[in-house]
Amino acid sequence: MTDAGVRDRSTAGPGLRERKRAAAKAHVAEVAIGLFFERGYGEVSITEICEVAGVARRSFFRYFATKEDALLEPIRAMADLFEGAIAGAPAELDDGAALDHALRALGVHVVEQWAWLEHYFRMIEETAALAAAPELQLAGRERAVAGELLRRRGETGAADWRLRLRVGCGIAAFRVWLDDMRAGAAVEPVAHLDRVLAALRAG
Template sequence: MSEAAHTSSKTSGPSTRDIARAAVRARLAEVAFDLFRREGFDRVTVNEVSAAAGVSRSTFLRYFTSKEDAILSSFDAQDELAEQALLACPADQDDWTALQHAMSTTLEPFRRAQREFLPLARLVENTPALTAGRREKQVVWRDALARALAARAGGSASEAPPLPALVRAAAAVECMNIAVAQWARSDGNAGLDDLLDAAFAALREG
């Protein structure tokens, strides 16, 4: 095998170490989520999650910075999904339609695995610390979406986005939050896409 081919084979996918780390991380998040659902988020400590998972506190903290992170890590990839979806929209599509499509893309895990994501959404909505943590993460989403909006308008994605783009992006993220919150409160009976449609419709009317 040539050196180039050997290098390519090494970089063509995740390493065994990465796969093992992801598996441990997923297992710790699962244990944490189960405990939080049964006992209540505020009543469970990092030490208790670590003990339930059969690892030390220091091991847990190598994978997550906090118990909030163990739950909110489920949303880590959503900003990239939303940004890519927005950039892929037709250039002549209006911003609100493009933003709604981007937000709809981030909800695909909720549609695909409702049994897992409905309890997660309820936990986040009913736990102030998790709601605050999610909003902190969403500042990154807002900025990414605003840069994508600026790029769609012919600006540079590397520059600070203009205020109108930031406002539109923030409003779109909030539409998604409201749709998910209403979906969780309905115990999944309300249509998630219908709720997102209604949220954006209300925004457009305003």
């Protein structure tokens, strides 16, 4: 392989070290959440997570600041998926269509993972230590999403109220759909999400 080929690979995505670290972090989070499901969040210690995951405590703390931080890793992964879908939306889509494109991508992910996500969301709600977690504060997430929409059109600065309102309404629509999923009211989940988003666009 040529030097140019090496450079192309290194700039196309995360390097090998970053990918290994991400995989190790995901493994520890997966083990932790599996133990939480099995025994209850409050009954699992960081030491036990490390023993089952086969990592040292210092390795755990390289990835996560606390046990709660490990529990929130799937939320961060979904946020990354959502914002990545906005960044990767077709260039011809306007802001509203790009947002809907990303919400649908997130919805498909949720449906595919629903067998365990249903239990995961319940555990999140029942964990008092997470009540003030920044990852669960939608206002901050809405600002990040609005910023991503600006970046995809090559703009900088703060989003105006119209864009923030559209993002807030889109996230609220997704939350309504998720509530229907949890209540068993979404017989065809992705089609139902399409209907919810279409209703939002119709005003």
